[in-house]
Structures are given as C-alpha cells and as structure tokens.
Amino acid sequence: MxxxxxxxxxxxxxxxxxxxxxxxxxxxxxxxxxxxxxxxxxxxxxxxxxxxxxxxxxxxxxxxxxxxxxxxxxxxxxxxxxxxxxxxxxxxxxxxxxxxxxxxxxxxxxxxxxxxxxxxxxxxxxxxxxxxxxxxxxxxxxxxxxxxSETDSLTGLPNRRIFDDAFERAIRRARRTAQTVSFLMIDIDHFKALNDLAGHQTGDKVLSQMGRLLSAMPRRPLDTLARIGGEEFALILPDTDGAGARIVAEGILEKLRQAAIIHPAGGLVSASIGGASQTGAAACASDLYFAADMALYEAKRGGRGRYSDKAG
Missing domain, CATH: 3.30.450.40 (GAF domain)
Known part of the structure; x- marks a missing residue:
C-alpha cells in the first residue's frame, strides 16, 4: 500500500x-x-x-x-x-x-x-x-x-539497500495514516578495540551473534531490522510512538546483557541505541535519521550501553 x-x-x-x-x-x-x-x-x-x-x-x-x-x-x-x-x-x-x-x-x-x-x-x-x-x-x-539478493551474508539481516526502501515506505505510511513512526540506530560499543585485540574473525562472530540476537526479538510484520554498515544496525518501527520505541530499545539492551558476550578488552559486549520518532505529515526520512544519529551520539557520550532518544 x-x-x-x-x-x-x-x-x-x-x-x-x-x-x-x-x-x-x-x-x-x-x-x-x-x-x-x-x-x-x-x-x-x-x-x-x-x-x-x-x-x-x-x-x-x-x-x-x-x-x-x-x-x-x-x-x-x-x-x-x-x-x-x-x-x-x-x-x-x-x-x-x-x-x-x-x-x-x-x-x-x-x-x-x-x-x-x-x-x-x-x-x-x-x-x-x-x-x-x-x-x-x-x-x-x-x-x-x-x-x-540484498541480504547481508554475515548476519542474515537485510542490508542497507533494503533498509533505504523500507525507510521511505515507513515515512510514506506515517504521512498517509497520520501515525507515528520510530527509528532505532544500534551500534556495538568499542567494536574497533574488539577487532584490534581479537582479530576480524572474532569481530565477525560478534556481528553474527548480534544479528541472531536482534532477529530473535519479537517484531511485527511492518517492522524492518537491517544491518546498515560496519557494526551498526537499524530498526524501523511504523505505528510506534516514542514510549513504544523505548520499550523495544530497552528490551534489546537487556537481551544483550543476558547474552553475556565476552569483550577481549574486558567485560561484556554492549551496544548503544539512539532513537527518534515523527508523526504524520511532519515525517521526513533525512530528519528522522539525523535525529536518531544524534541520539546515538548522546548515548555513546553518556557512557555507552544505554538508550537515548530525540524528537525527529
């Protein structure tokens, strides 16, 4: 539609x-x-x-x-x-x-x-x-x-091209239905150190584990999860407000803590998540992406392993 x-x-x-x-x-x-x-x-x-x-x-x-x-x-x-x-x-x-x-x-x-x-x-x-x-x-x-043909071979998730198409569809849906669309950016913390200390094979293994963990999270048919580059993943949540997006993000962080993936620098692998939401005619793909990116930066600056959100 x-x-x-x-x-x-x-x-x-x-x-x-x-x-x-x-x-x-x-x-x-x-x-x-x-x-x-x-x-x-x-x-x-x-x-x-x-x-x-x-x-x-x-x-x-x-x-x-x-x-x-x-x-x-x-x-x-x-x-x-x-x-x-x-x-x-x-x-x-x-x-x-x-x-x-x-x-x-x-x-x-x-x-x-x-x-x-x-x-x-x-x-x-x-x-x-x-x-x-x-x-x-x-x-x-x-x-x-x-x-x-556009699935990321390492994680089994859709890749950036599928994400871009789904993101535009979600924006059009928000405008058509006057509903809220939310967007989460998920970034593995200290991933460069992980690669440097344990090698790219270990880095790939962690990416694969992250892909499986995210794939196992409950999702609705219209939600889109993708690997959009490097250690970064994205989740598009149509018909979801900021409060709903926060629940999803906190659920991801909790599942990652439970997975207890060892980081070679010490401690466990964690992730930071930035989120943003927009509603109806105000929905704009570039603004929503930028807002989530800024929120991710705040989560990193605030200590990592946490969620931060912004208005789109």
Missing part, C-alpha cells in the same frame, strides 16, 4: 476507464484500517480513506463484485458516511482475490451520472481485476527475490 506508483497498475485503470467510459477508475488496497488507492485516473477522489468509510469495503468483506446504479438512492448504502459527500453516482467494483479467502482490495469504475445496474457487463471488470491481482502477486514475488 505504501509502494511507489507503478505503471502496471495504471494500465489496468486506464483500460477500465476506456472500456466502461467511466469518469473514475481506481485500484484500492486495504489493510486493517485503511483503503489506499494505488492507482487512480483522476483527482476527484482522495487517495486514502478509513476502510470502514469505504464503499469498496462491502466488496472486500463479501468477496463478491457489486454494481450500484445510483449511490444516492440504493438502499444498500442508506446511512453510509461517505456517499453524501460524493459527486459520483454510478459505481461498479470487482474484488482483487489473492487466495480463495483473501481479498486484497478492489478494482472500481464510477460515473457522474446514474446507470443501469441490471444491464451492466461485469465480465471485463472481473478480467481486469484478475490481471491486477496477478500483477500484485508478481510484484510481491519480485520483492521477495530482491530481498533475498
């Missing part, structure tokens, strides 16, 4: 608009809260709407196509919160079916004037919806293959 615009989906909406002589055609995907239009041939509709307020949600929940001759008078839409605000009257939509029991969203066409729902030919719309669903499945497969 937060991916960049894609011409493959725009072709489908253009075809749907031409076939049905529609004023509006769009592909909308849903998650638990929102419908997001990933392809839209006009500015007549907003790109994002709460899922419960979307006419398309009726199709998603039923898994069946729907044709409405007149949105203003159809009894199925009586009391619908969005309909009174629409200037469009005719609506037809088909589900994007990924699996028998999984509907990802809809392909819809709309017109300014009412139409005859009884004579409407759903065939082309269903075919185009199937094409769109296949394109989404192919896009997902390509993304998974790309992630495999």
């Amino acid at each position: 937060d991916a960049s615009p894609d011409e493959r989906f725009d072709r489908v909406t253009r075809l749907a608009a031409r076939i049905y002589d529609a004023d509006v055609a769009f592909i909308g995907l849903v998650d638990g809260q929102f419908q997001s239009l990933i392809s839209l041939n006009t500015d007549a509709l907003g790109r994002n709407v709460p899922r419960r307020d979307s006419v398309c949600n009726m199709i998603v929940e039923s898994g069946q196509p729907m044709v409405v001759g007149d949105l203003k008078t159809d009894p199925r839409l009586a009391g619908h919160p969005l309909v009174p605000h629409l200037t469009l009257r005719f609506y037809a939509g088909a589900p994007l079916v990924a699996e028998p029991d999984l509907v990802l969203g809809t392909l819809c066409v709309m017109k300014r004037e009412p139409g005859d729902q009884e004579t409407f030919d759903l065939g082309p719309l269903l075919d185009l919806a199937a094409i769109a669903a296949n394109e989404i499945a192919q896009w997902k497969l390509n993304l998974e293959l790309k992630q495999i």
Whole structure:
C-alpha cells in the first residue's frame, strides 16, 4: 500500500476507464484500517480513506463484485458516511482475490451520472481485476527475490539497500495514516578495540551473534531490522510512538546483557541505541535519521550501553 506508483497498475485503470467510459477508475488496497488507492485516473477522489468509510469495503468483506446504479438512492448504502459527500453516482467494483479467502482490495469504475445496474457487463471488470491481482502477486514475488539478493551474508539481516526502501515506505505510511513512526540506530560499543585485540574473525562472530540476537526479538510484520554498515544496525518501527520505541530499545539492551558476550578488552559486549520518532505529515526520512544519529551520539557520550532518544 505504501509502494511507489507503478505503471502496471495504471494500465489496468486506464483500460477500465476506456472500456466502461467511466469518469473514475481506481485500484484500492486495504489493510486493517485503511483503503489506499494505488492507482487512480483522476483527482476527484482522495487517495486514502478509513476502510470502514469505504464503499469498496462491502466488496472486500463479501468477496463478491457489486454494481450500484445510483449511490444516492440504493438502499444498500442508506446511512453510509461517505456517499453524501460524493459527486459520483454510478459505481461498479470487482474484488482483487489473492487466495480463495483473501481479498486484497478492489478494482472500481464510477460515473457522474446514474446507470443501469441490471444491464451492466461485469465480465471485463472481473478480467481486469484478475490481471491486477496477478500483477500484485508478481510484484510481491519480485520483492521477495530482491530481498533475498540484498541480504547481508554475515548476519542474515537485510542490508542497507533494503533498509533505504523500507525507510521511505515507513515515512510514506506515517504521512498517509497520520501515525507515528520510530527509528532505532544500534551500534556495538568499542567494536574497533574488539577487532584490534581479537582479530576480524572474532569481530565477525560478534556481528553474527548480534544479528541472531536482534532477529530473535519479537517484531511485527511492518517492522524492518537491517544491518546498515560496519557494526551498526537499524530498526524501523511504523505505528510506534516514542514510549513504544523505548520499550523495544530497552528490551534489546537487556537481551544483550543476558547474552553475556565476552569483550577481549574486558567485560561484556554492549551496544548503544539512539532513537527518534515523527508523526504524520511532519515525517521526513533525512530528519528522522539525523535525529536518531544524534541520539546515538548522546548515548555513546553518556557512557555507552544505554538508550537515548530525540524528537525527529
């Protein structure tokens, strides 16, 4: 839902608009809260709407196509919160079916004037919806293959390229949903001394251990953990405020203490973590990264092995 615009989906909406002589055609995907239009041939509709307020949600929940001759008078839409605000009257939509029991969203066409729902030919719309669903499945497969090719071989974590893409998506999500996104930078303390005293093979072993430790921490599907360079790791936390980010960071520090990895200079291997959070339209990737970096510097200056945070 937060991916960049894609011409493959725009072709489908253009075809749907031409076939049905529609004023509006769009592909909308849903998650638990929102419908997001990933392809839209006009500015007549907003790109994002709460899922419960979307006419398309009726199709998603039923898994069946729907044709409405007149949105203003159809009894199925009586009391619908969005309909009174629409200037469009005719609506037809088909589900994007990924699996028998999984509907990802809809392909819809709309017109300014009412139409005859009884004579409407759903065939082309269903075919185009199937094409769109296949394109989404192919896009997902390509993304998974790309992630495999962009995995850090030492730690098994995504590398910097995957992180950069995920970071931009998280920022777009925060802007779209008006939620808070948090970002953690995690840096192994005194790593140069570890390499100098015990050799790079030992350094690699510690990096691998750190990767396994971070990977074992509980994460949600949208969270992204990556090794972004040297002894530095990053964790992107969409829909997470500063208090939630602190809980995650403190959990990482506690797990590292429990792991009791011996440092050749004496004591145990520790890490410093810097965090930052931003909300909604104010979210900016470069500002959020800079704020977390400054917080990491403060954690180092404050004695290492601790968490510090800043406003993004």
